Amino acid sequence: MKRLLSVLAVGCVAVAVPAWAHHSFNTFYDMSRTVEIQGVIKSFRLVSPHSEMILEVPDTGGKMVEWRITARTGAVNAKREGWKVEEFIGKKVKVAGNPTRRDGGTAMAAGVVTFEDGKVVCLGGCPGGPPVE
Numbered sequence: 001m002k003r004l005l006s007v008l009a010v011g012c013v014a015v016a017v018p019a020w021a022h023h024s025f026n027t028f029y030d031m032s033r034t035v036e037i038q039g040v041i042k043s044f045r046l047v048s049p050h051s052e053m054i055l056e057v058p059d060t061g062g063k064m065v066e067w068r069i070t071a072r073t074g075a076v077n078a079k080r081e082g083w084k085v086e087e088f089i090g091k092k093v094k095v096a097g098n099p100t101r102r103d104g105g106t107a108m109a110a111g112v113v114t115f116e117d118g119k120v121v122c123l124g125g126c127p128g129g130p131p132v133e
Helices: 002-021 076-081
Strands: 035-045 053-059 062-070 092-099 107-115 121-122
Touching: 062 076, 062 092
Parallel strands: 062 107
Antiparallel strands: 035 053, 035 092, 053 062, 092 107, 107 121
């Protein structure tokens, strides 16, 4: 009986570990502020727990800087919304989201991506967009 209880306890801990790994966006991003950047999408990955893209953005001196954009939703909800990686890569977009808390950082938790043709994609946390994970 002790052995069975030990196995069950270890199993419960193993199942709980992914929940411990998941973080709050408030820890890394300033959710009270919204910034907007423009650039070209270099990469886009539909992954869980949060999809992400790399956006090449010119800094004030014209040098290209990579911004890491973390979606507030993951691959499952993104695919349900019909997102396809090839529809993002190489496109010039405007991204509005919550900046990293790190001074001078080039990362954000994204909310809205607006394409040049006017198409708008919500990366989670927007009215009518996919649920936040």
